[in-house]
Amino acid sequence: MRIVLVGPPGAGKGTQAAFLAKNLSIPHISTGDLFRANISQGTELGKQAKAYMDAGNLVPDEVTIGMAKDRMEQPDAVNGFLLDGFPRNVAQAEALDAMLDGEGMKLDAVLDLEVPEDEVVKRIAGRRICRNDSAHVFHETYSKPKTEGVCDVCGGELYQREDDSEETVRKRLEVYHTQTEPIIDHYKAQGLVVTISALGKVNDVTERAMEALRGEKAA
Numbered sequence: 062m063r064i065v066l067v068g069p070p071g072a073g074k075g076t077q078a079a080f081l082a083k084n085l086s087i088p089h090i091s092t093g094d095l096f097r098a099n100i101s102q103g104t105e106l107g108k109q110a111k112a113y114m115d116a117g118n119l120v121p122d123e124v125t126i127g128m129a130k131d132r133m134e135q136p137d138a139v140n141g142f143l144l145d146g147f148p149r150n151v152a153q154a155e156a157l158d159a160m161l162d163g164e165g166m167k168l169d170a171v172l173d174l175e176v177p178e179d180e181v182v183k184r185i186a187g188r189r190i191c192r193n194d195s196a197h198v199f200h201e202t203y204s205k206p207k208t209e210g211v212c213d214v215c216g217g218e219l220y221q222r223e224d225d226s227e228e229t230v231r232k233r234l235e236v237y238h239t240q241t242e243p244i245i246d247h248y249k250a251q252g253l254v255v256t257i258s259a260l261g262k263v264n265d266v267t268e269r270a271m272e273a274l275r276g277e278k279a280a
């Protein structure tokens with residue numbers, strides 16, 4: 062299956078992408094991984110991307126699209142792939158359509174993870190990270206440390222990352238609404254969008270997604 066995963070920040074997209082790709086035996090292709098791989102391997106596209114990033118600029122769509130195309134042509138993607146973080150705007154979605162079209166391929170589904178905005182803010186703004194180890198993660202509501210402000214694992218001080226502040230989260234949501242959400246309408250016109258709720262336990266969300274994708278495949 063060829064799937065695009067979309068959803069706002071805080072929807073648990075990366076986690077779901079990993080589980081779904083495993084269940085469907087297809088590679089999980091995330092833009093973050095694409096960038097890291099191309100830059101560390103020193104590919105031509107990686108060099109271009111790095112030059113933009115080092116200058117503090119956004120990487121242009123054609124560079125991202127080129128990396129995605131190279132990745133989708135790898136042998137492990139012959140039976141499909143799950144794209145995560147790409148396309149992130151309508152221009153990229155149109156470029157992806159054209160690229161797949163050129164290869165005689167089509168997307169099977171666009172899986173839209175839905176989370177109410179207030180829940181997104183609560184999920185992200187409630188995160189507390191340990192100063193000693195960023196893998197020690199707690200949450201004000203969902204995973205409280207035994208002592209407020211203190212890491213259960215190592216006793217380190219817990220803090221809120223600047224990226225996780227409510228103000229930053231609201232800004233990221235705004236970018237999502239204006240840039241990424243329009244691709245849902247773009248794909249709705251192609252009858253590809255499957256929307257599921259991303260609330261609840263990780264396993265339940267994965268199961269819900271698998272069921273929705275099976276329905277889509279049968280349709």
Ligand SMILES: [Zn+2]
Nearest residue numbers: 191197212215
């Ligand atoms: Zn710690």
